[in-house]
Amino acid sequence: MEIDPFIFRLSIFILSIFIGYYVVWSVTPSLHTPLMSVTNAISSVIIVGAIIAGLAGDSDDIFNTSSIFGFLAISLAAINIFGGFLVTQRMLAMYKKKKKDK
Amino acid sequence: MLSANLSAIFYLISGVLFILALRGLSSPETSRQGNFFGILGMIIAITVTFLSIGNFSTGFVAILIFLLIGGLIGAYIAYKIPMTAMPELVAGFHSLVGLAAVFVAIAAFLNPDAFNLGSPGNIKLGSLIEMSIGAAVGAITFSGSIIAFLKLQGIMSGSPITFRGQHLLNALILISIIVITYLLCSTQSSNLFWVLLIISFLIGFLLIIPIGGADMPVVISMLNSYSGWAAAGIGFTLENTALIITGALVGSSGAILSYIMCKGMNRSFFNVILGGFGATEQSTSSQNKEQKPVKSGNADDAAFLMKNASSVIIVPGYGMAVAQAQHALREMVDTLKKNDIKVSYAIHPVAGRMPGHMNVLLAEANVPYDEVFELEEINNDFANADVAFVIGANDVTNPVAKTDPQSPIYGMPVLDVEKCKSVLFVKRSLSPGYAGIDNDLFYKENTLMLFADAKKMTEDITKNL
Numbered sequence: 001m002e003i004d005p006f007i008f009r010l011s012i013f014i015l016s017i018f019i020g021y022y023v024v025w026s027v028t029p030s031l032h033t034p035l036m037s038v039t040n041a042i043s044s045v046i047i048v049g050a051i052i053a054g055l056a057g058d059s060d061d062i063f064n065t066s067s068i069f070g071f072l073a074i075s076l077a078a079i080n081i082f083g084g085f086l087v088t089q090r091m092l093a094m095y096k097k098k099k100k101d102k
Numbered sequence: 103m104l105s106a107n108l109s110a111i112f113y114l115i116s117g118v119l120f121i122l123a124l125r126g127l128s129s130p131e132t133s134r135q136g137n138f139f140g141i142l143g144m145i146i147a148i149t150v151t152f153l154s155i156g157n158f159s160t161g162f163v164a165i166l167i168f169l170l171i172g173g174l175i176g177a178y179i180a181y182k183i184p185m186t187a188m189p190e191l192v193a194g195f196h197s198l199v200g201l202a203a204v205f206v207a208i209a210a211f212l213n214p215d216a217f218n219l220g221s222p223g224n225i226k227l228g229s230l231i232e233m234s235i236g237a238a239v240g241a242i243t244f245s246g247s248i249i250a251f252l253k254l255q256g257i258m259s260g261s262p263i264t265f266r267g268q269h270l271l272n273a274l275i276l277i278s279i280i281v282i283t284y285l286l287c288s289t290q291s292s293n294l295f296w297v298l299l300i301i302s303f304l305i306g307f308l309l310i311i312p313i314g315g316a317d318m319p320v321v322i323s324m325l326n327s328y329s330g331w332a333a334a335g336i337g338f339t340l341e342n343t344a345l346i347i348t349g350a351l352v353g354s355s356g357a358i359l360s361y362i363m364c365k366g367m368n369r370s371f372f373n374v375i376l377g378g379f380g381a382t383e384q385s386t387s388s389q390n391k392e393q394k395p396v397k398s399g400n401a402d403d404a405a406f407l408m409k410n411a412s413s414v415i416i417v418p419g420y421g422m423a424v425a426q427a428q429h430a431l432r433e434m435v436d437t438l439k440k441n442d443i444k445v446s447y448a449i450h451p452v453a454g455r456m457p458g459h460m461n462v463l464l465a466e467a468n469v470p471y472d473e474v475f476e477l478e479e480i481n482n483d484f485a486n487a488d489v490a491f492v493i494g495a496n497d498v499t500n501p502v503a504k505t506d507p508q509s510p511i512y513g514m515p516v517l518d519v520e521k522c523k524s525v526l527f528v529k530r531s532l533s534p535g536y537a538g539i540d541n542d543l544f545y546k547e548n549t550l551m552l553f554a555d556a557k558k559m560t561e562d563i564t565k566n567l
Contacts, residue, residue, distance in 0.1 A: 006228060009338060009346055016350030019121055024355040027127045029451065029476050030465075032359060032458030033188055034137075035127050036326055039352040040195040042120045042140055043333045046202050047169075048113075048151045049217075049340045053209035054168070055161045056216030066213030067161070071168045073205035076198045078172025079179070084195060085141050086180035091188075091462055092137060095130040098470035 034091045041084025047077035109154040110343060112146055117347030119143030124351060130471055147344045185466040186423045189322060189455040193251040196325045200243030200306075203332040204299065207237035210339055211295055217340060223290050229339050230290070234283045236335025237295075238302040243328040245306030250321050253310075254455060260315025268312060269376065275305045313374065316420070316497075318455045319363040320374045327356025359457050366451030368503075368514035396532065396544055398551040401562030404526050407550070409567060411488035413444040415480065417517055418460050419453045421494020421529070425556035428467040431493060434564045435469070441567070446483070447474040448517050450498035481518050490522040492543075493556050496529070500541045509539060525549040528559050 027035050053070025063071075104112075119139045126136015152162070183191050210217050210233055211225070219229040252258035279301060286294040313321050334349025364371050408414055416435070422428060435445045447469065453460045464474055484490060492499055499519040502509045519525055520543055527549055534540050543549055552559050 005341070006338075009341065009343075012343060013334060013338070013346050013350050016117075016121075016347045017354045020124070020351040020354035021358065023121060023124045023351070024358045027124065028129060029362075030449075030458060030461035030471055030474060031127045031130065031133060032362075033192075033456060033462045034133065034458070035124070035355065036192050036322065036359070036457065037188075037195070038123060038127070038137060038140055039326060039330070039355050040192060040199065042123060042144065042348050043199050043329050043352045044202065045116070045120070045144060045147050045344050045348050046199065046206060046333050046336055048147055048342055048345060049206035049210070049336055050202065051148070051151045051165060052155065052217060052340070053206060053213065054165045055155050055157050056209075056213055063164075064213070066209045066216065069205040069209040069212070071164060073202040073209070074165055074168040075172035075175075076202040076205070078169045079176040080172075080195050080198050080202070081144055081176065082173040083176030083180045083191075085137060085144070086177055087183060087188075087191065088137050088140075089134070090180060091185070091465070092130070092133045094185075094462070094465040094468075095133070095471050096465070096468065097130075098472050 031092075031095075034088050037084050037088045037091065041081055041088065044077040044080035044084065047074055047081065050074040050077055104150060104154040104156070106154070109150045112150040113342055113344035114347075116143035116147040116150075116344045119146070120344070120348050120351060124355065143344075185462055186426060188462060189318060189459060190251055190254045192456060193247050193254055193322055193325065196322070196329050197244050197247035197251060199329040200240045200245075200247060200325075200332060203240030203329075203336050204237050204244060206336050207233050207240065207339070208299075210336075211237075211292070219339070222292075225290060227287060230287050231283070232335055232338040234286055234295075234298060236332050236339060238279055238283070238298060239328055239335055240332035241299050241302035242306035242309070243325055243332055245303045246310045246321075246328070247306075247325050249307055249310040250318060250325060253315055254318055260318075262314040263311040268308070272305065272308055275301055275308070279305065309375070312376070315455075316452075317367075317374050319452050319457055319459075320360050320367075320371070322456050323356050323359035323363055324375075325356070327353050327360060330354070330356055363452055363457060366515065368511070394545040396551055397549065398553055400552070401554075401559060402566050403550060404552055404559075405563045405566035407524055407526065408438060408443065408489055408491070408563070409441060411443055411523075413446075413483075413487045414438060414489045414491055415484060415487045415522065416445065416447045417490060417492045417495050417499060417519060418447065418449070418464070419493065419495025419498065420455060420459075421496075421556055423454055423459065423463055423494070425494065427493060427557035427560050428463045428469075430557050430560040430564070432464075432467040432469055434560050434567070437564050437567045445473065446480060448477065448480045448484075449474060450477055450495065450517055451515075453495060453498060477515060477517060484518045485521040488523045490519045490525045491528070492519060492525065493528045493560070496534075496541055497539070499543055500539065502539065502542050505542075511539065519543060520546055520548075523548060526552060528552045528554065528556050530555065 123140030330352025337345030
């Protein structure tokens with residue numbers, strides 16, 4: 001009997017939850033705000049689905065109902081990707097150690 | 103065109119890079135590198151998607167245009183947003199993830215062929231279930247985050263909105279979501295799909311309106327978690343490893359943050375979610391304590407106390423963010439340091455409107471992060487410090503949480519500010535904090551109240567030092 005590929009995806013999912021659990025507990029509390037903005041940015045990898053939907057239109061009719069939703073989702077996800085990573089970068093650049101000149 | 107196996111490997115790589123992005127945040131030194139890994143993972147995922155479809159016709163150009171529009175808006179926001187507005191920004195971003203998940207689910211439902219999920223009206227059962235879950239959670243994330251955004255932005259009142267039968271209504275809607283999902287999967291009816299989306303939007307809205315402004319740290323973390331689960335649901339539909347891994351990471355990250363926030367308030371998750379905190383307790387506590395004497399002072403008195411201190415601990419709270427006082431505060435601290443006074447900062451886990459809110463504001467004001475401490479690290483130091491300077495915080499310093507089992511905040515971990523030799527309390531009035539209870543600290547022998555705007559008071563103190 002063959003194993004349904006769904007089971008493999010489920011395994012990846014469950015194991016990733018555990019990885020997430022341990023990795024996030026090791027995040028220092030002072031970086032919890034950047035953590036939220038960066039998780040925001042990476043969850044926008046959902047853009048992958050939006051791109052598939054957007055490219056599914058026929059070549060003579062690229063704007064069918066399905067692909068329009070795809071295009072809109074691309075823009076939304078792109079706001080998040082650029083906004084999320086850049087604002088995280090901006091925040092992280094501000095975290096500085098004490099100057100050692102004393 | 104990339105083979106399916108090869109692209110799956112690349113998606114796995116981008117998933118691993120996302121894990122490393124979060125791993126980097128374990129310390130500020132590695133965090134910037136972590137962010138770079140995240141960006142790299144995203145570039146790989148997007149590029150691989152284009153290559154695996156291999157269709158670079160007119161649709162490709164349209165996609166680049168939409169990508170560019172979104173990217174420009176996102177970049178503009180990221181550069182313009184003031185650091186005090188981070189909670190609103192994050193809530194807004196969550197709503198976008200939720201809506202994007204909904205749109206992708208709609209696209210997949212309307213055109214399942216493109217995703218290899220069957221044909222319209224005959225979508226594979228498993229995919230349809232995954233799609234429905236992704237769409238419903240996405241919709242809840244969207245409308246919930248919009249409400250959170252409006253409350254944080256002040257467009258909507260931060261006070262809880264409650265009405266009779268609220269919990270019953272919510273329960274009924276949640277049950278109907280499950281029933282409709284079941285019917286949708288057995289009939290494949292597109293009408294049911296739209297109904298599912300609409301009631302999911304509705305429940306997201308209803309779930310967040312009864313939650314008060316100061317509980318927003320929990321709400322934002324919870325919505326963060328939801329946006330992850332929505333992404334994971336879509337990831338299962340698309341059979342995409344990068345999306346499944348990311349969804350699981352973000353989902354558990356948000357859940358852990360919610361847990362930390364709830365623990366910081368000593369409240370159960372359900373207590374926060376069911377809402378209405380603060381509205382009920384207010385009447386009982388604030389009446390009989392009005393007559394107590396309060397010592398109030400001015401900037402001159404405060405400066406005198408601090409000048410004679412050898413160590414000062416600063417306790418910032420949401421009021422500092424509202425008054426934008428972080429830069430003025432840093433200047434005051436610089437002056438203190440010139441006088442060889444040791445200064446450190448104490449941050450309560452739920453200070454501000456989102457996890458880590460105060461840390462970002464202090465970092466923005468160029469406060470070195472190794473002078474900023476968490477509650478457990480610094481709480482014992484209060485007994486040895488000369489002055490505690492409480493700026494914009496209230497409930498998180500209330501000793502009642504340790505002494506009065508009747509108090510609604512009893513058991514909440516608080517900063518032991520009262521153990522300091524003297525306490526300076528910058529506040530606009532004697533009004534109780536969010537929990538609606540009086541702070542005993544105001545009436546303590548060694549407390550000096552400084553009634554003023556946080557920023558102005560801090561500037562005045564600096565002048566007097």
